[in-house]
Amino acid sequence: MSTLTRRSALTAAGAAAAGGVLLAPGVASAAQASASPTSGSGAGAPSGEIEVAAGATYTVSSTTHVAAVTIAQGGVLTAPAGSSLTMTVNGVETGQALTGTGAATTAFAAGSWRGDIVLTVTEAVDVAWQQHTYPFRQALYVAGGTVVADESVLAAVVGGKVTATAAHDVRIASTGECFDGVYVSDSAYALTNPAITLTGNGRCDFVGYGAAVVADGADARLTLDGAMISNHGAVRTGVIVTNGATALIKNSSIQVRNGVLPSDYVATVDLDKMESAPWMLAIDGNVRATNLLGNNSVAAYVNSSVTSETWGVLSTDAGSDCTLVAVNSTVANSGKDGYGTYVIGNATEYLLGTHFNVGSYATIFTGGTATYGDSDAATVAALNKSLNLGLTDADLKALKPRSTVVDSRRFGFMWHDRGTLNITGGTRVNSPHATFLNKGQNIDVTVDGSGGAQLNPGDGVLVQLIDNDDPGPVMVNGNLENAGVYTQPTGQPAKDASFDVTTAHSSDSVCSFSDADLRGDFFNGMRGDLNMVLNFTSSRVRGVISSTLAVHAVETITAANWWELGKVTNTAQAAVNNGAIVSLAQGSQWTVTGTSYLTGLTLDKTSSVSADGFGHAVRMTVDGVATKIVPGTAYTGAIVVSVG
Numbered sequence: 314m315s316t317l318t319r320r321s322a323l324t325a326a327g328a329a330a331a332g333g334v335l336l337a338p339g340v341a342s343a344a345q346a347s348a349s350p351t352s353g354s355g356a357g358a359p360s361g362e363i364e365v366a367a368g369a370t371y372t373v374s375s376t377t378h379v380a381a382v383t384i385a386q387g388g389v390l391t392a393p394a395g396s397s398l399t400m401t402v403n404g405v406e407t408g409q410a411l412t413g414t415g416a417a418t419t420a421f422a423a424g425s426w427r428g429d430i431v432l433t434v435t436e437a438v439d440v441a442w443q444q445h446t447y448p449f450r451q452a453l454y455v456a457g458g459t460v461v462a463d464e465s466v467l468a469a470v471v472g473g474k475v476t477a478t479a480a481h482d483v484r485i486a487s488t489g490e491c492f493d494g495v496y497v498s499d500s501a502y503a504l505t506n507p508a509i510t511l512t513g514n515g516r517c518d519f520v521g522y523g524a525a526v527v528a529d530g531a532d533a534r535l536t537l538d539g540a541m542i543s544n545h546g547a548v549r550t551g552v553i554v555t556n557g558a559t560a561l562i563k564n565s566s567i568q569v570r571n572g573v574l575p576s577d578y579v580a581t582v583d584l585d586k587m588e589s590a591p592w593m594l595a596i597d598g599n600v601r602a603t604n605l606l607g608n609n610s611v612a613a614y615v616n617s618s619v620t621s622e623t624w625g626v627l628s629t630d631a632g633s634d635c636t637l638v639a640v641n642s643t644v645a646n647s648g649k650d651g652y653g654t655y656v657i658g659n660a661t662e663y664l665l666g667t668h669f670n671v672g673s674y675a676t677i678f679t680g681g682t683a684t685y686g687d688s689d690a691a692t693v694a695a696l697n698k699s700l701n702l703g704l705t706d707a708d709l710k711a712l713k714p715r716s717t718v719v720d721s722r723r724f725g726f727m728w729h730d731r732g733t734l735n736i737t738g739g740t741r742v743n744s745p746h747a748t749f750l751n752k753g754q755n756i757d758v759t760v761d762g763s764g765g766a767q768l769n770p771g772d773g774v775l776v777q778l779i780d781n782d783d784p785g786p787v788m789v790n791g792n793l794e795n796a797g798v799y800t801q802p803t804g805q806p807a808k809d810a811s812f813d814v815t816t817a818h819s820s821d822s823v824c825s826f827s828d829a830d831l832r833g834d835f836f837n838g839m840r841g842d843l844n845m846v847l848n849f850t851s852s853r854v855r856g857v858i859s860s861t862l863a864v865h866a867v868e869t870i871t872a873a874n875w876w877e878l879g880k881v882t883n884t885a886q887a888a889v890n891n892g893a894i895v896s897l898a899q900g901s902q903w904t905v906t907g908t909s910y911l912t913g914l915t916l917d918k919t920s921s922v923s924a925d926g927f928g929h930a931v932r933m934t935v936d937g938v939a940t941k942i943v944p945g946t947a948y949t950g951a952i953v954v955s956v957g
Contacts, residue, residue: 377432386423392434402428404471406487414575417445431468440520443585447522451493452485455502481505488512491523499530506539514547514572521553531557540565546572547599556607561703563615569600570622580795590624592875593783596650598623605629613638613702623651633658639667646672656681666715675719678732687738689714728754738764745771752781755820762829775833779863799870806840806889814892814912815949817846826852836883837891838863844892849901857907860888888912911952918945924956
């Protein structure tokens with residue numbers, strides 16, 4: 314994904330041998346410190362001031378320790394070409410802001426600061442991605458198996474101890490923009506009990522520009538234990554794992570809150586410019602708590618709490634074949650909407666013993682697989698081994714097996730592209746609206762109820778298929794803006810004579826249930842060509858299963874009322890291009906609660922279809938002909954199952 318270009322090689326200055334203490338945190342080393350025209354040395358109390366007048370440029374040639382900095386409007390405080398300049402006041406990075414909306418570089422704003430001020434000059438760490446090159450500044454930069462002092466703002470590392478391979482009990486804080494806490498490049502590094510607080514906007518969470526922690530590269534192995542990360546700002550991500558890196562985050566708390574984007578920011582899905590959630594997914598916000606990127610990257614969150622205000626908590630994006638793990642953790646949106654995880658690029662996700670308290674969806678699917686289940690010892694140990702996560706025997710022993718619980722304030726799961734979902738163990742999914750919201754995609758859902766899994770939709774809809782109501786972006790003056798408009802189609806859909814609604818296709822929506830006790834309805838409200846295929850094995854289902862005409866609550870949906878996306882009412886009717894194909898096997902029982910329109914019904918000899926309510930009988934017609942339901946028979950055609 315990103316291409317890292319280091320302008321300096323690892324030098325011996327400022328870096329101790331592996332395992333040694335690099336610096337007394339927050340104090341510039343003798344090799345770094347130099348006298349400014351008005352300052353003393355880096356040791357002792359700061360003295361002297363730097364004043365930059367309007368229209369003047371002041372270049373800080375080497376790391377400088379002063380008591381005051383004043384920059385007039387139009388004044389420029391900078392480092393020599395090829396270097397970066399960072400100011401810390403009493404150990405807190407501050408003073409810089411992006412040079413413009415959508416820009417990649419930062420500059421010092423006008424202002425005045427007093428205190429223990431260190432102006433740190435570092436070698437630039439440039440990350441090129443798409444059309445921008447991002448000049449990273451970070452408190453700790455780890456590469457080549459050690460902390461690179463020339464590329465680290467060590468004055469922003471307060472307390473604790475830093476060695477070549479680990480840091481513990483350090484504090485890192487920022488109130489400027491786009492400053493990172495720790496960047497680990499192709500190295501093994503352990504962070505224990507860090508406290509990282511970043512306030513102010515970042516810029517790009519596809520590279521981690523403005524993130525608390527970044528693990529980058531196939532040889533990067535980051536262990537984050539006991540971390541307290543609290544960020545407040547647009548695109549001010551907590552943890553980024555990219556380009557094949559592996560990160561284990563355990564016993565940690567990660568929280569991010571939305572910031573304020575520039576007034577002239579235009580919402581877009583152009584990844585080079587994107588700094589806010591695409592509202593077309595029926596979410597909003599401008600910061601994701603985490604992002605898993607690149608190819609073959611692995612991130613595991615164990616016994617941790619991860620929270621984003623809105624948008625997303627555990628995101629995958631802009632990569633392929635990544636693996637995401639959450640064990641005995643809490644995944645939450647503190648605001649009204651947002652998702653727990655995102656599945657894209659053939660990602661594989663294991664979500665075990667974790668509580669999802671989310672605004673909109675537990676998971677959004679657009680290519681990949683997610684498994685929700687229990688954190689039993691054997692499963693967790695097997696993942697730890699196969700993914701080489703690095704959990705110790707003590708870590709594994711401390712994890713108590715528990716089931717996953719999803720508490721969503723809207724839907725359970727949503728597909729706007731293909732995806733596979735497995736629900737196992739004692740997983741419970743609670744949502745006021747449909748458990749499975751499929752926006753016209755080829756999906757494969759498997760629910761194994763033998764361990765007590767439960768699906769609890771408040772409105773009684775278990776499966777809802779609709780055409781994709783994502784209006785997509787539009788080109789406006791050469792920019793890809795989130796300015797699309799969804800308009801509810803009117804009238805009946807036109808019949809596609811080439812599409813067979815009675816036969817299951819490899820491109821259909823398939824949900825399979827075994828040993829499950831299900832109460833709720835299954836609606837295929839597609840106008841386009843997609844069948845709803847439902848397979849029940851050793852299961853009991855009570856509800857309506859039908860093709861429908863699905864209609865949104867409002868006719869037009871834009872950025873002004875995006876929360877109306879996905880909300881439909883259903884009118885049961887005969888299939889047009891939206892078959893409903895049902896299979897009942899191994900003693901499965903369907904209790905019909907209302908008129909259901911099917912295009913296929915297969916029962917083995919041990920299964921049955923019955924009516925809802927005492928004294929009621931179930932009736933069936935096939936192509937208009939009254940037909941008895943006989944176990945061991947397959948029926949196709951225009952099937953109507955009713956209760957009378």
